[in-house]
Amino acid sequence: MSMSTQNYRAVHLLDSRTRRDIRRILTSIDLELGSTLTLCGLITMVEKCRQKTLYFEPDTMPAPMTGYCIALRDVDLICVHPYLDSVLTMVVKLHELAHLLLNHLPKWADGTKTPSYSSFVNYRDHFHSSLHYRIRQESAKEQAAEVLATLLFARLHTSRAHCPFTIAQRRELRLLHREYIRLFPSVQLAADRSFLPRVLIEISDARHLLWSTAAATIPVQAGDEAEMIVALCDHPSFPDIPPLFDPPNWKNVDVLQYNLSVANALWRIRSSRP
Numbered sequence: 001m002s003m004s005t006q007n008y009r010a011v012h013l014l015d016s017r018t019r020r021d022i023r024r025i026l027t028s029i030d031l032e033l034g035s036t037l038t039l040c041g042l043i044t045m046v047e048k049c050r051q052k053t054l055y056f057e058p059d060t061m062p063a064p065m066t067g068y069c070i071a072l073r074d075v076d077l078i079c080v081h082p083y084l085d086s087v088l089t090m091v092v093k094l095h096e097l098a099h100l101l102l103n104h105l106p107k108w109a110d111g112t113k114t115p116s117y118s119s120f121v122n123y124r125d126h127f128h129s130s131l132h133y134r135i136r137q138e139s140a141k142e143q144a145a146e147v148l149a150t151l152l153f154a155r156l157h158t159s160r161a162h163c164p165f166t167i168a169q170r171r172e173l174r175l176l177h178r179e180y181i182r183l184f185p186s187v188q189l190a191a192d193r194s195f196l197p198r199v200l201i202e203i204s205d206a207r208h209l210l211w212s213t214a215a216a217t218i219p220v221q222a223g224d225e226a227e228m229i230v231a232l233c234d235h236p237s238f239p240d241i242p243p244l245f246d247p248p249n250w251k252n253v254d255v256l257q258y259n260l261s262v263a264n265a266l267w268r269i270r271s272s273r274p
């Protein structure tokens with residue numbers, strides 16, 4: 001997997017001040033955590049910056065949401081949907097951490113009315129409608145958090161020394177990504193198919209949307225998913241609609257291997273057509 005952060009086109013979506021902030025954050029991460037970047041190291045760094053403990057928790061939430069962050073009176077809390085695959089679980093955590101690193105959240109979410117952790121968890125459902133969700137990159141702050149999360153995701157994977165994908169597999173993954181983007185354009189951060197970490201993130205995001213709209217209860221077979229993508233892509237009026245159902249549980253699926261199987265099945269279907 002090429003994890004170079006050079007020439008990542010989405011960075012150029014951001015204004016110069018945000019680009020400077022992201023460069024400064026990445027430099028301090030390099031200075032403090034060096035080549036041993038881990039999620040734990042990042043969490044410690046955020047806790048030090050914010051002078052607050054940071055909690056991570058799974059939380060079931062309405063289908064469009066993948067995660068949220070709230071600055072409570074006593075702790076910062078990041079919650080992630082429990083059914084996401086390993087790529088999305090990591091990216092959602094990093095996206096929320098990025099909001100904290102970029103100083104997008106005040107110390108307390110609602111001034112002196114901010115609840116403590118124990119009050120918040122008792123009334124969590126009342127807050128869901130007002131909490132942020134990650135899929136649509138509609139504002140400058142959302143774009144900035146997603147760009148930083150993508151760069152952190154790439155860095156976290158740099159320590160995996162070997163490249164798990166052959167040239168043919170990369171070609172198939174890019175085909176899968178291209179077809180998924182046709183179905184769910186909102187998951188695309190920038191028109192850039194060369195940055196493989198982003199390709200993997202957007203495939204997982206699109207799959208989350210696909211199966212949230214399809215009301216599937218278990219992860220399907222790779223061949224079925226490829227058939228469904230082809231059928232939907234060939235349907236001229238398939239809308240990019242918000243998901244309606246809880247997605248199936250992808251927690252224990254080897255998502256990189258599954259992507260390759262779907263991509264290979266898709267490649268075979270597309271190649272067999274005139």
Ligand SMILES: [Zn+2]
Pocket residue numbers: 095099132133134141142145
């Ligand atoms: Zn966000």
